[in-house]
Amino acid sequence: MLLLLLLLVAVLPFSTEGGKIFWGTEAKRHSHPYMAFLEIYESGSHPKKCGGFLVKKDIVMTAAHCNGSEINVTLGAHNIKDRNNNIQRIPVVKTIVHKGYSHAKMVNDIMLLKLKHKAQLSNAVKTIDLPKSQDRVKPGQVCTVAGWGPLANCTLPNTLQEVKLEVQKSQKCREMYKNYNDSIQLCVGNPKEKKATAESDSGGPFVCHSVVQGIVSQHHCTGDLPEVYTRISSFMPWIQKMIKILQQP
Template sequence: MRPLLLLMAFLLDPRTQAGEIIEGHEVKPHSRPYMAFLRIKTVNRTRCGGFLVHENFVLTAAHCQGSFITVILGAHNIRKHEKTQQVIPVERIIPYPGYRPKVNDIMLLQLRRKAKLTAAVGLLKLPRRGQQVKPGMVCSVAGWGRVDLNTTTDKLHEVQLEIQEDRQCRARYRSSFRNDTQICVGDPKKNQSTFSGDSGGPLVCDKRAQGIVAFGKKDGKPPRVETKISSFLPWIEKTMKRFQLHRPD
Protein backbone atom coordinates (compact mmCIF):
# COMPACT_ATOMS: atom_id res chain seq x y z
CA MET A 1 0.00 0.00 0.00
CA ARG A 2 2.83 2.39 0.92
CA PRO A 3 4.55 2.11 -2.51
CA LEU A 4 1.19 2.81 -4.19
CA LEU A 5 0.68 5.95 -2.09
CA LEU A 6 4.17 7.16 -2.94
CA LEU A 7 3.50 6.59 -6.63
CA MET A 8 0.20 8.51 -6.42
CA ALA A 9 1.92 11.41 -4.63
CA PHE A 10 4.59 11.51 -7.36
CA LEU A 11 1.99 11.57 -10.13
CA LEU A 12 -0.07 14.28 -8.46
CA ASP A 13 2.84 16.56 -7.59
CA PRO A 14 2.50 19.57 -9.96
CA ARG A 15 6.26 20.13 -9.89
CA THR A 16 6.76 16.57 -11.15
CA GLN A 17 4.22 17.09 -13.93
CA ALA A 18 5.97 20.25 -15.02
CA GLY A 19 9.31 18.47 -14.92
CA GLU A 20 12.66 19.99 -14.16
CA ILE A 21 13.73 21.61 -17.42
CA ILE A 22 17.46 21.16 -17.05
CA GLU A 23 17.36 18.17 -14.68
CA GLY A 24 21.12 18.15 -14.62
CA HIS A 25 23.50 18.46 -11.70
CA GLU A 26 25.76 20.99 -10.05
CA VAL A 27 29.28 20.61 -11.37
CA LYS A 28 32.40 20.31 -9.26
CA PRO A 29 33.51 23.91 -8.66
CA HIS A 30 35.83 25.23 -11.39
CA SER A 31 35.84 21.92 -13.28
CA ARG A 32 34.64 23.78 -16.39
CA PRO A 33 37.31 26.52 -16.44
CA TYR A 34 36.28 27.80 -19.88
CA MET A 35 32.84 28.95 -18.69
CA ALA A 36 32.10 32.67 -18.66
CA PHE A 37 29.22 34.42 -16.95
CA LEU A 38 28.01 37.54 -18.75
CA ARG A 39 26.62 40.43 -16.77
CA ILE A 40 24.70 42.43 -19.36
CA LYS A 41 23.42 45.98 -19.11
CA THR A 42 20.10 45.90 -20.93
CA VAL A 43 16.39 46.31 -20.27
CA ASN A 44 15.26 42.78 -21.08
CA ARG A 45 18.15 40.45 -20.28
CA THR A 46 20.53 40.37 -17.34
CA ARG A 47 22.44 37.10 -17.72
CA CYS A 48 23.90 34.82 -20.33
CA GLY A 49 26.74 32.35 -20.57
CA GLY A 50 29.74 32.19 -22.84
CA PHE A 51 33.10 30.47 -23.07
CA LEU A 52 36.72 31.51 -23.35
CA VAL A 53 38.29 30.57 -26.70
CA HIS A 54 41.33 32.87 -26.51
CA GLU A 55 42.95 34.83 -23.71
CA ASN A 56 40.99 37.91 -24.75
CA PHE A 57 38.00 36.52 -26.63
CA VAL A 58 34.76 34.96 -25.39
CA LEU A 59 32.31 33.28 -27.74
CA THR A 60 28.58 33.54 -27.03
CA ALA A 61 25.17 34.03 -28.67
CA ALA A 62 24.45 37.27 -30.55
CA HIS A 63 21.08 37.69 -28.83
CA CYS A 64 23.05 38.28 -25.61
CA GLN A 65 23.94 41.79 -26.77
CA GLY A 66 23.68 44.80 -24.48
CA SER A 67 24.95 48.34 -24.20
CA PHE A 68 27.69 47.14 -21.84
CA ILE A 69 28.86 43.63 -20.90
CA THR A 70 31.13 42.46 -18.11
CA VAL A 71 32.61 38.96 -18.26
CA ILE A 72 33.21 36.94 -15.11
CA LEU A 73 35.67 34.06 -15.50
CA GLY A 74 36.63 31.44 -12.92
CA ALA A 75 33.21 31.53 -11.26
CA HIS A 76 31.17 28.75 -9.71
CA ASN A 77 28.74 30.69 -7.53
CA ILE A 78 28.05 33.97 -9.30
CA ARG A 79 26.63 35.54 -6.14
CA LYS A 80 29.93 35.21 -4.31
CA HIS A 81 33.21 37.05 -4.78
CA GLU A 82 35.36 33.94 -5.19
CA LYS A 83 39.14 34.34 -5.17
CA THR A 84 39.30 32.48 -8.48
CA GLN A 85 37.14 35.02 -10.30
CA GLN A 86 38.44 37.43 -12.92
CA VAL A 87 36.04 40.28 -13.72
CA ILE A 88 36.85 41.83 -17.09
CA PRO A 89 34.86 44.46 -19.01
CA VAL A 90 34.20 43.85 -22.70
CA GLU A 91 36.04 46.18 -25.07
CA ARG A 92 34.25 45.17 -28.30
CA ILE A 93 30.94 43.44 -28.90
CA ILE A 94 31.21 41.73 -32.29
CA PRO A 95 28.01 39.98 -33.49
CA TYR A 96 28.08 38.03 -36.72
CA PRO A 97 27.65 40.43 -39.70
CA GLY A 98 24.01 40.78 -40.66
CA TYR A 99 22.93 39.02 -37.47
CA ARG A 100 19.36 37.79 -37.50
CA PRO A 101 17.74 36.02 -34.52
CA LYS A 102 17.32 32.26 -35.04
CA VAL A 103 19.54 32.38 -38.14
CA ASN A 104 23.16 33.24 -37.26
CA ASP A 105 23.13 33.59 -33.49
CA ILE A 106 26.84 33.91 -32.70
CA MET A 107 29.00 36.70 -31.27
CA LEU A 108 32.57 37.33 -30.18
CA LEU A 109 33.43 39.51 -27.19
CA GLN A 110 36.90 41.05 -27.08
CA LEU A 111 38.00 41.56 -23.50
CA ARG A 112 39.56 44.80 -22.35
CA ARG A 113 42.54 42.86 -21.06
CA LYS A 114 43.78 39.31 -21.44
CA ALA A 115 42.47 36.68 -19.06
CA LYS A 116 45.09 35.08 -16.86
CA LEU A 117 44.98 31.32 -17.44
CA THR A 118 44.82 29.41 -14.14
CA ALA A 119 43.40 26.16 -12.79
CA ALA A 120 39.99 27.89 -12.66
CA VAL A 121 40.24 29.83 -15.95
CA GLY A 122 41.06 28.03 -19.19
CA LEU A 123 40.34 27.83 -22.91
CA LEU A 124 37.86 25.60 -24.73
CA LYS A 125 38.91 24.24 -28.11
CA LEU A 126 36.82 24.96 -31.18
CA PRO A 127 35.84 22.18 -33.58
CA ARG A 128 38.27 21.04 -36.23
CA ARG A 129 37.46 22.14 -39.77
CA GLY A 130 34.95 19.76 -41.30
CA GLN A 131 34.15 18.15 -37.95
CA GLN A 132 30.42 17.48 -37.44
CA VAL A 133 28.32 16.09 -34.62
CA LYS A 134 26.01 13.19 -35.43
CA PRO A 135 22.63 12.09 -34.05
CA GLY A 136 23.05 9.83 -31.04
CA MET A 137 26.16 11.58 -29.75
CA VAL A 138 25.89 12.64 -26.11
CA CYS A 139 27.35 16.05 -25.29
CA SER A 140 27.25 18.36 -22.29
CA VAL A 141 25.96 21.89 -21.71
CA ALA A 142 26.68 24.00 -18.63
CA GLY A 143 25.15 27.24 -17.45
CA TRP A 144 23.67 29.37 -14.71
CA GLY A 145 20.17 29.33 -16.20
CA ARG A 146 16.92 28.24 -14.59
CA VAL A 147 16.72 24.66 -13.34
CA ASP A 148 12.95 24.59 -13.90
CA LEU A 149 10.21 26.97 -15.00
CA ASN A 150 10.38 29.08 -11.83
CA THR A 151 13.70 28.34 -10.12
CA THR A 152 16.96 30.16 -10.75
CA THR A 153 20.39 29.05 -9.57
CA ASP A 154 23.60 30.88 -8.69
CA LYS A 155 25.80 27.80 -9.07
CA LEU A 156 27.02 26.29 -12.33
CA HIS A 157 24.98 23.29 -13.46
CA GLU A 158 25.48 20.84 -16.30
CA VAL A 159 23.32 18.41 -18.25
CA GLN A 160 24.08 15.65 -20.74
CA LEU A 161 22.09 16.01 -23.96
CA GLU A 162 21.78 13.80 -27.01
CA ILE A 163 22.14 15.13 -30.55
CA GLN A 164 18.88 14.61 -32.47
CA GLU A 165 17.96 14.04 -36.10
CA ASP A 166 17.28 17.32 -37.91
CA ARG A 167 13.68 16.26 -38.54
CA GLN A 168 12.92 16.54 -34.80
CA CYS A 169 13.64 20.29 -34.87
CA ARG A 170 12.04 20.80 -38.28
CA ALA A 171 8.81 19.39 -36.86
CA ARG A 172 9.00 21.55 -33.73
CA TYR A 173 10.34 24.81 -35.16
CA ARG A 174 9.48 24.56 -38.88
CA SER A 175 11.22 27.32 -40.88
CA SER A 176 13.09 28.59 -37.79
CA PHE A 177 15.43 25.59 -37.93
CA ARG A 178 18.31 25.59 -40.41
CA ASN A 179 20.45 22.46 -40.44
CA ASP A 180 23.33 24.23 -42.22
CA THR A 181 23.95 26.55 -39.25
CA GLN A 182 22.14 24.86 -36.35
CA ILE A 183 22.16 21.66 -34.28
CA CYS A 184 19.08 19.92 -32.87
CA VAL A 185 19.74 18.93 -29.24
CA GLY A 186 17.83 17.11 -26.50
CA ASP A 187 15.77 13.92 -26.43
CA PRO A 188 12.06 14.91 -26.65
CA LYS A 189 11.22 11.90 -24.44
CA LYS A 190 13.21 13.36 -21.54
CA ASN A 191 12.78 16.51 -19.45
CA GLN A 192 16.45 17.43 -19.80
CA SER A 193 17.27 20.68 -21.50
CA THR A 194 18.87 24.09 -21.42
CA PHE A 195 16.62 26.97 -20.43
CA SER A 196 16.41 30.70 -19.72
CA GLY A 197 19.79 32.10 -18.70
CA ASP A 198 21.82 29.35 -20.40
CA SER A 199 21.99 31.21 -23.74
CA GLY A 200 25.49 31.58 -25.12
CA GLY A 201 26.90 28.59 -23.27
CA PRO A 202 28.79 25.85 -25.12
CA LEU A 203 27.66 22.45 -26.31
CA VAL A 204 30.77 20.38 -25.57
CA CYS A 205 31.38 17.13 -27.43
CA ASP A 206 34.65 15.22 -26.98
CA LYS A 207 36.23 18.21 -25.22
CA ARG A 208 35.49 20.65 -28.07
CA ALA A 209 32.81 23.32 -28.42
CA GLN A 210 30.43 22.27 -31.18
CA GLY A 211 27.41 24.45 -30.47
CA ILE A 212 26.17 27.58 -28.72
CA VAL A 213 22.88 27.59 -26.79
CA ALA A 214 20.50 29.60 -28.99
CA PHE A 215 16.73 29.15 -28.63
CA GLY A 216 13.80 26.87 -27.89
CA LYS A 217 10.15 26.86 -26.89
CA LYS A 218 9.07 28.84 -23.82
CA ASP A 219 8.02 25.66 -22.01
CA GLY A 220 11.68 24.61 -22.00
CA LYS A 221 10.98 21.16 -23.40
CA PRO A 222 13.47 19.56 -25.80
CA PRO A 223 14.60 19.43 -28.46
CA ARG A 224 16.14 22.89 -28.56
CA VAL A 225 18.37 24.62 -31.07
CA GLU A 226 22.07 25.43 -30.87
CA THR A 227 24.23 27.43 -33.27
CA LYS A 228 26.60 25.15 -35.21
CA ILE A 229 30.07 26.57 -34.57
CA SER A 230 31.75 24.69 -37.43
CA SER A 231 29.68 26.72 -39.91
CA PHE A 232 31.22 29.94 -38.59
CA LEU A 233 34.86 28.92 -38.09
CA PRO A 234 36.25 31.10 -40.93
CA TRP A 235 34.52 34.17 -39.48
CA ILE A 236 35.67 33.39 -35.93
CA GLU A 237 39.29 32.93 -36.96
CA LYS A 238 39.33 35.96 -39.26
CA THR A 239 37.68 38.21 -36.68
CA MET A 240 39.99 37.26 -33.82
CA LYS A 241 43.03 37.76 -36.04
CA ARG A 242 41.73 41.13 -37.24
CA PHE A 243 41.07 42.55 -33.79
CA GLN A 244 44.29 41.15 -32.39
CA LEU A 245 45.96 43.68 -34.67
CA HIS A 246 43.94 46.41 -32.94
CA ARG A 247 44.53 45.45 -29.33
CA PRO A 248 42.55 47.29 -26.64
CA ASP A 249 44.52 49.77 -24.59
Protein backbone atom coordinates in the same frame (compact mmCIF):
# COMPACT_ATOMS: atom_id res chain seq x y z
CA MET B 1 20.74 30.89 -12.88
CA LEU B 2 20.83 27.68 -14.68
CA LEU B 3 19.88 24.84 -16.74
CA LEU B 4 17.07 22.45 -16.97
CA LEU B 5 13.95 24.05 -17.99
CA LEU B 6 11.90 20.91 -18.25
CA LEU B 7 8.69 21.52 -20.05
CA LEU B 8 8.20 24.09 -17.46
CA VAL B 9 6.70 22.77 -14.33
CA ALA B 10 4.57 25.90 -14.39
CA VAL B 11 3.24 25.04 -17.82
CA LEU B 12 2.80 21.30 -17.62
CA PRO B 13 1.28 19.80 -14.47
CA PHE B 14 3.53 17.36 -12.70
CA SER B 15 2.72 13.73 -13.37
CA THR B 16 4.66 10.53 -12.86
CA GLU B 17 2.81 9.00 -15.81
CA GLY B 18 5.15 10.68 -18.26
CA GLY B 19 8.14 8.93 -16.74
CA LYS B 20 10.80 10.22 -14.43
CA ILE B 21 11.98 13.79 -14.89
CA PHE B 22 15.75 13.81 -15.21
CA TRP B 23 17.55 16.78 -13.66
CA GLY B 24 20.96 18.18 -14.28
CA THR B 25 23.41 18.32 -11.43
CA GLU B 26 25.73 20.82 -9.85
CA ALA B 27 29.03 20.75 -11.71
CA LYS B 28 32.23 19.84 -9.93
CA ARG B 29 33.98 23.07 -8.96
CA HIS B 30 36.04 24.41 -11.89
CA SER B 31 35.35 21.36 -14.06
CA HIS B 32 34.32 23.82 -16.81
CA PRO B 33 37.11 26.43 -16.48
CA TYR B 34 36.26 27.97 -19.86
CA MET B 35 32.81 29.09 -18.64
CA ALA B 36 31.98 32.79 -18.67
CA PHE B 37 29.08 34.46 -16.87
CA LEU B 38 27.77 37.49 -18.78
CA GLU B 39 25.86 40.44 -17.36
CA ILE B 40 24.35 42.52 -20.17
CA TYR B 41 23.06 46.04 -19.65
CA GLU B 42 20.71 48.19 -21.69
CA SER B 43 19.54 51.61 -20.53
CA GLY B 44 16.17 51.51 -18.81
CA SER B 45 16.01 47.74 -18.37
CA HIS B 46 17.12 45.13 -15.88
CA PRO B 47 20.44 43.39 -16.58
CA LYS B 48 20.17 40.30 -18.77
CA LYS B 49 22.29 37.26 -18.02
CA CYS B 50 23.88 34.80 -20.44
CA GLY B 51 26.60 32.22 -20.63
CA GLY B 52 29.69 32.25 -22.78
CA PHE B 53 33.10 30.60 -23.04
CA LEU B 54 36.71 31.70 -23.29
CA VAL B 55 38.32 30.89 -26.65
CA LYS B 56 41.39 33.15 -26.33
CA LYS B 57 42.83 34.88 -23.27
CA ASP B 58 40.96 38.05 -24.22
CA ILE B 59 38.09 36.72 -26.38
CA VAL B 60 34.78 35.17 -25.29
CA MET B 61 32.27 33.54 -27.62
CA THR B 62 28.52 33.66 -26.96
CA ALA B 63 25.16 34.00 -28.73
CA ALA B 64 24.43 37.14 -30.76
CA HIS B 65 21.12 37.63 -28.96
CA CYS B 66 23.13 38.21 -25.76
CA ASN B 67 24.39 41.54 -27.11
CA GLY B 68 23.90 44.80 -25.21
CA SER B 69 25.24 48.32 -24.81
CA GLU B 70 27.45 47.21 -21.91
CA ILE B 71 28.65 43.68 -21.08
CA ASN B 72 30.67 42.50 -18.11
CA VAL B 73 32.26 39.04 -18.10
CA THR B 74 33.00 36.93 -15.02
CA LEU B 75 35.55 34.13 -15.35
CA GLY B 76 36.64 31.51 -12.84
CA ALA B 77 33.29 31.38 -11.03
CA HIS B 78 31.52 28.36 -9.61
CA ASN B 79 29.21 30.15 -7.21
CA ILE B 80 28.54 33.49 -8.86
CA LYS B 81 27.89 35.08 -5.46
CA ASP B 82 31.39 34.21 -4.23
CA ARG B 83 34.17 36.75 -3.96
CA ASN B 84 37.45 34.89 -4.13
CA ASN B 85 40.83 34.98 -5.85
CA ASN B 86 39.73 32.67 -8.66
CA ILE B 87 37.13 35.09 -9.98
CA GLN B 88 38.07 37.62 -12.65
CA ARG B 89 35.58 40.29 -13.72
CA ILE B 90 36.50 41.95 -17.00
CA PRO B 91 34.47 44.46 -19.04
CA VAL B 92 33.92 43.96 -22.77
CA VAL B 93 35.40 46.69 -24.99
CA LYS B 94 34.26 45.44 -28.41
CA THR B 95 31.64 43.07 -29.80
CA ILE B 96 31.42 41.46 -33.24
CA VAL B 97 28.02 40.04 -34.15
CA HIS B 98 27.75 37.83 -37.23
CA LYS B 99 26.51 40.03 -40.07
CA GLY B 100 23.91 37.42 -40.99
CA TYR B 101 22.34 37.32 -37.54
CA SER B 102 18.57 37.72 -37.51
CA HIS B 103 16.77 38.06 -34.20
CA ALA B 104 13.45 37.38 -35.91
CA LYS B 105 14.65 34.14 -37.50
CA MET B 106 17.29 33.34 -34.83
CA VAL B 107 19.88 32.25 -37.37
CA ASN B 108 23.65 32.93 -37.31
CA ASP B 109 23.29 33.44 -33.57
CA ILE B 110 26.98 33.90 -32.75
CA MET B 111 29.06 36.76 -31.33
CA LEU B 112 32.64 37.39 -30.22
CA LEU B 113 33.55 39.62 -27.28
CA LYS B 114 36.88 41.40 -26.87
CA LEU B 115 37.83 41.75 -23.20
CA LYS B 116 39.45 44.90 -21.80
CA HIS B 117 42.51 42.86 -20.85
CA LYS B 118 43.71 39.27 -21.05
CA ALA B 119 42.46 36.79 -18.48
CA GLN B 120 44.99 35.22 -16.15
CA LEU B 121 44.86 31.50 -16.90
CA SER B 122 44.74 29.11 -13.94
CA ASN B 123 43.05 25.91 -12.81
CA ALA B 124 39.81 27.91 -12.64
CA VAL B 125 40.21 29.85 -15.91
CA LYS B 126 41.16 28.17 -19.20
CA THR B 127 40.34 28.47 -22.88
CA ILE B 128 38.45 25.73 -24.72
CA ASP B 129 39.30 24.20 -28.09
CA LEU B 130 37.21 25.12 -31.13
CA PRO B 131 36.18 22.53 -33.73
CA LYS B 132 37.55 22.11 -37.22
CA SER B 133 35.40 23.31 -40.11
CA GLN B 134 34.70 19.75 -41.21
CA ASP B 135 33.61 18.52 -37.76
CA ARG B 136 30.07 17.15 -37.68
CA VAL B 137 28.16 16.36 -34.52
CA LYS B 138 25.77 13.54 -35.34
CA PRO B 139 22.37 12.45 -33.99
CA GLY B 140 22.69 10.17 -30.98
CA GLN B 141 25.87 11.84 -29.75
CA VAL B 142 25.66 12.96 -26.12
CA CYS B 143 27.49 16.12 -25.05
CA THR B 144 27.50 18.46 -22.07
CA VAL B 145 26.11 21.94 -21.43
CA ALA B 146 26.79 24.04 -18.36
CA GLY B 147 25.29 27.30 -17.14
CA TRP B 148 23.62 29.31 -14.40
CA GLY B 149 20.12 29.49 -15.94
CA PRO B 150 16.81 28.71 -14.18
CA LEU B 151 16.21 25.22 -12.85
CA ALA B 152 13.11 23.22 -13.69
CA ASN B 153 11.43 24.46 -10.49
CA CYS B 154 12.07 28.04 -11.65
CA THR B 155 14.59 28.81 -8.91
CA LEU B 156 17.91 30.42 -9.76
CA PRO B 157 20.98 28.53 -8.59
CA ASN B 158 24.14 30.38 -7.59
CA THR B 159 26.35 27.45 -8.53
CA LEU B 160 27.19 26.20 -12.01
CA GLN B 161 24.96 23.36 -13.20
CA GLU B 162 25.61 20.82 -15.96
CA VAL B 163 23.54 18.42 -18.00
CA LYS B 164 24.19 15.84 -20.72
CA LEU B 165 22.03 16.29 -23.82
CA GLU B 166 21.58 14.12 -26.88
CA VAL B 167 21.82 15.42 -30.43
CA GLN B 168 18.62 14.76 -32.39
CA LYS B 169 17.80 14.22 -36.04
CA SER B 170 17.28 17.49 -37.87
CA GLN B 171 13.72 16.56 -38.85
CA LYS B 172 12.58 16.97 -35.23
CA CYS B 173 13.69 20.61 -35.22
CA ARG B 174 12.33 21.31 -38.69
CA GLU B 175 8.89 20.33 -37.39
CA MET B 176 9.12 22.81 -34.49
CA TYR B 177 11.21 25.70 -35.82
CA LYS B 178 10.32 27.04 -39.25
CA ASN B 179 13.76 28.59 -39.80
CA TYR B 180 15.83 25.62 -38.62
CA ASN B 181 18.86 25.03 -40.85
CA ASP B 182 20.88 21.89 -40.17
CA SER B 183 23.95 23.24 -41.98
CA ILE B 184 24.43 25.97 -39.35
CA GLN B 185 22.43 24.66 -36.38
CA LEU B 186 22.23 21.64 -34.08
CA CYS B 187 19.04 19.94 -32.90
CA VAL B 188 19.56 19.05 -29.22
CA GLY B 189 17.57 17.44 -26.42
CA ASN B 190 15.75 14.11 -26.27
CA PRO B 191 12.03 14.76 -25.57
CA LYS B 192 11.84 11.45 -23.66
CA GLU B 193 14.38 12.65 -21.10
CA LYS B 194 12.98 16.16 -20.59
CA LYS B 195 16.44 17.62 -19.91
CA ALA B 196 16.93 21.07 -21.36
CA THR B 197 18.57 24.47 -21.09
CA ALA B 198 16.77 27.65 -20.03
CA GLU B 199 16.82 31.31 -21.03
CA SER B 200 19.84 32.48 -19.02
CA ASP B 201 21.87 29.56 -20.34
CA SER B 202 21.88 31.28 -23.75
CA GLY B 203 25.36 31.65 -25.20
CA GLY B 204 26.71 28.71 -23.22
CA PRO B 205 28.87 25.96 -24.76
CA PHE B 206 27.77 22.53 -25.99
CA VAL B 207 30.93 20.50 -25.38
CA CYS B 208 31.74 17.15 -26.99
CA HIS B 209 35.01 15.40 -26.05
CA SER B 210 36.53 18.65 -24.72
CA VAL B 211 35.73 20.59 -27.93
CA VAL B 212 32.97 23.19 -28.04
CA GLN B 213 30.61 22.27 -30.89
CA GLY B 214 27.53 24.38 -30.22
CA ILE B 215 26.17 27.56 -28.65
CA VAL B 216 22.87 27.53 -26.74
CA SER B 217 20.58 29.57 -28.98
CA GLN B 218 16.82 29.00 -28.65
CA HIS B 219 14.12 26.91 -27.08
CA HIS B 220 10.50 26.51 -28.14
CA CYS B 221 7.90 28.85 -26.64
CA THR B 222 5.98 25.88 -25.21
CA GLY B 223 9.07 24.44 -23.53
CA ASP B 224 8.91 21.36 -25.75
CA LEU B 225 12.11 19.64 -26.84
CA PRO B 226 14.34 19.55 -28.81
CA GLU B 227 16.11 22.93 -28.78
CA VAL B 228 18.30 24.69 -31.33
CA TYR B 229 22.01 25.45 -30.88
CA THR B 230 24.38 27.26 -33.24
CA ARG B 231 26.70 24.80 -35.03
CA ILE B 232 30.16 26.33 -34.46
CA SER B 233 32.07 24.29 -37.06
CA SER B 234 30.06 25.97 -39.83
CA PHE B 235 31.35 29.38 -38.73
CA MET B 236 35.06 28.57 -38.31
CA PRO B 237 36.31 30.66 -41.30
CA TRP B 238 34.37 33.66 -39.96
CA ILE B 239 35.54 33.01 -36.39
CA GLN B 240 39.20 32.81 -37.38
CA LYS B 241 38.94 36.01 -39.42
CA MET B 242 37.20 37.92 -36.61
CA ILE B 243 39.67 36.71 -33.96
CA LYS B 244 42.52 38.12 -36.07
CA ILE B 245 40.69 41.45 -36.27
CA LEU B 246 40.05 41.55 -32.52
CA GLN B 247 43.67 40.72 -31.72
CA GLN B 248 45.10 43.52 -33.84
CA PRO B 249 46.83 46.21 -31.76
